[in-house]
Amino acid sequence: MIIICSKISIIVPVYKVEQFLPQCIDSILAQSFADFELILVDDGSPDNCPAICDEYAARDSRISVTHQKNGGLSSARNAGIAKASGEYLCFIDSDDLLSPEYCKMLLEAAVSTEAKIASCRIVRFSKHHDIPSHEYPEFDEATVMCYTDFLRKQMNREIEIGVCNKLFHRSVFETIHFMPGKLHEDIIFAGDLLSLLDCTVAYLDVPLYFYRQREDSIINRQANSVKCSPDRVYAGNYLWECAKKSHFPYLEDCFFYVLQYPWSFVDPIYVHIDFAKNRAFLQLMQVVIRTNRQMCRNLSQFSGIQRKRMLLFARSKILYGFDAYARLFRVYVYHILKLDAYADGHGI
Numbered sequence: 001m002i003i004i005c006s007k008i009s010i011i012v013p014v015y016k017v018e019q020f021l022p023q024c025i026d027s028i029l030a031q032s033f034a035d036f037e038l039i040l041v042d043d044g045s046p047d048n049c050p051a052i053c054d055e056y057a058a059r060d061s062r063i064s065v066t067h068q069k070n071g072g073l074s075s076a077r078n079a080g081i082a083k084a085s086g087e088y089l090c091f092i093d094s095d096d097l098l099s100p101e102y103c104k105m106l107l108e109a110a111v112s113t114e115a116k117i118a119s120c121r122i123v124r125f126s127k128h129h130d131i132p133s134h135e136y137p138e139f140d141e142a143t144v145m146c147y148t149d150f151l152r153k154q155m156n157r158e159i160e161i162g163v164c165n166k167l168f169h170r171s172v173f174e175t176i177h178f179m180p181g182k183l184h185e186d187i188i189f190a191g192d193l194l195s196l197l198d199c200t201v202a203y204l205d206v207p208l209y210f211y212r213q214r215e216d217s218i219i220n221r222q223a224n225s226v227k228c229s230p231d232r233v234y235a236g237n238y239l240w241e242c243a244k245k246s247h248f249p250y251l252e253d254c255f256f257y258v259l260q261y262p263w264s265f266v267d268p269i270y271v272h273i274d275f276a277k278n279r280a281f282l283q284l285m286q287v288v289i290r291t292n293r294q295m296c297r298n299l300s301q302f303s304g305i306q307r308k309r310m311l312l313f314a315r316s317k318i319l320y321g322f323d324a325y326a327r328l329f330r331v332y333v334y335h336i337l338k339l340d341a342y343a344d345g346h347g348i
Contacts, residue, residue, distance in 0.1 A: 006087040006111060008036040008103050008167070011080030012094050013073050018048040020095035020212065025056050025063075027097040033104035038063045039080045044070030049094075074178035074185045081173050090167045097131065097210040105204060106167040109142035115202035117193075118142065118167040119150070122160045123207040131210050142202035147193055150201040152250045154190065155257035162186040165209040172196065184235035191242030226272045228265035230280040236262065237288050255292065256301040259310075266313065270324040282317060289314040 010028055014021060028038055040053040042065060050067060057063040066079050077091055088107060092098065102120070110118035125131050145153075154161040163186050176192045178185050193199060236258035243254045262285055269278045289296055289310050296302075296310050313320040334341035 006035075006107060007085070008033070008107060009080070009084035009086030009089045009170075010036050010038045010092060010103070011041065011077060011084065011089060012038065012092045013041045013043055013076030013080070014049050014053060014094045015043045015045045015070070015073075015076070016047055016049065017045075017094045018052060021049055021052050022056075024092065024094050024096060025052075027100075028092065029060065030100050031098065031103045032100050033107060036062060036103060037084070037086060039083050040065045041076040041080050042067045043072070043076040044068060072180060074180045074182065077178045078180070081177065084170065087170055088167050089170055089173065091163050093164050093211070095212045095214060096164065097125075097212070099208040099210070102208040103167075105206065105208060109202040109204050110167055110169065113142055113144045113200070113202040115142075115144060115200040116169040116172055116196065117147070117150075117199065117201045118204070119159065119201060120165050120204045120206055120208040122162075122165045122209045122211050124211045124213050126213045142204050144200060144202050147196065147199040147201055148248060148250070150203065151190060151194070151248070152253055155250075155253050159203065161190055163189060164211070172199075182235065183229050183231035187232075187235035188238050191239035194242045194246040194248060197246075226265065226268045226274045227277050228262050228269075228281050230284045233262050233281060233284040233288060237284075240288075240292075251295075252299060252301070255295050256299060258288070259296075259299075260301075263306075263310065266320075267324055270321055271328060286314055286317060 012024065012028070017024075025038070025040075028036075038060075040057070040063065042050045042053050044067075050065075053065045053067075057065045064083070066083060068076070068079055080091075081089065088110065090103070090106070106118040106120060109115070123131065150159070153159045172193070175195070176189070179188045182188060240254055240258045242248075243251060248254060262281070265278075265281070266285065269275065269282065275282070293311065293314060296307055296314070299307060302310070309320070309323065312323060331341040
């Protein structure tokens with residue numbers, strides 16, 4: 001039995017989630033580990049969320065509420081950090097849910113291994129029956145690794161790269177905070193963590209954090225339209241620059257992570273002629289590839305055809321357009337001839 005004396009500060013930014021907020025707070029209050037403070041940061045929410053926060057705070061002395069003007073997720077998290085008194089901090093999205101053992105198991109993992117970060121597996125759900133209901137062992141052995149190996153697993157999508165399935169020792173935030181005004185702030189934060197050379201991570205391969213998939217979420221709205229935020233390119237490039245500065249040993253994995261997701265939007269933008277709302281995104285993508293031409297040439301995770309297209313795009317967005325529309329025309333012709341235009345990698 002591990003004796004735990006540490007206090008946890010649970011920080012929940014709140015904005016336009018009145019339908020889900022009570023379920024989120026209830027799952028936090030149901031934690032088997034009770035020595036926590038819950039900091040609800042109302043980020044200028046225009047719905048009933050401020051009143052819900054105040055109602056819960058009036059019922060439980062562990063809950064405090066900060067009301068502020070809307071400044072975005074990073075601003076709300078930073079406000080919570082400034083108010084936190086716990087030895088460990090964690091961040092919960094206000095529409096997600098926790099296993100009752102979330103705090104207890106992550107804290108046991110962090111304390112027993114003296115790791116600055118403890119992390120667990122995420123389960124995505126849209127309905128409650130998608131949430132695992134089985135019981136967890138009293139203490140599950142954690143896998144301990146250095147942060148560089150942990151980041152590589154995140155970039156390879158073996159582990160989620162966000163902060164919401166992680167517990168942080170408060171010393172992490174002595175020099176690092178979340179960058180305000182940017183989407184994909186978790187990627188930026190992952191890059192900043194590379195500056196902590198002695199940072200170790202305890203990972204529990206147990207589903208303790210339940211991520212609600214909503215059709216109206218920022219990420220889903222972006223994925224359901226032919227539009228990619230330039231902030232995704234900015235965040236990826238920020239991570240890349242941090243990796244180079246910190247002599248990250250897996251640079252090819254890092255650059256592949258930086259490019260793979262935003263590059264998948266380039267052809268659809270040309271196909272749907274969505275240039276007006278993607279001008280900043282395309283420009284920033286071109287700059288990143290131009291600046292890192294040699295890495296693009298050597299990136300084994302992309303096929304030779306893909307690398308050539310990236311380099312053509314870096315040279316000229318107009319020339320790339322000719323190539324894209326030629327491939328699109330070829331797809332139509334092959335469709336008429338009942339042939340597979342994608343078999344040799346030349347489709348669109």
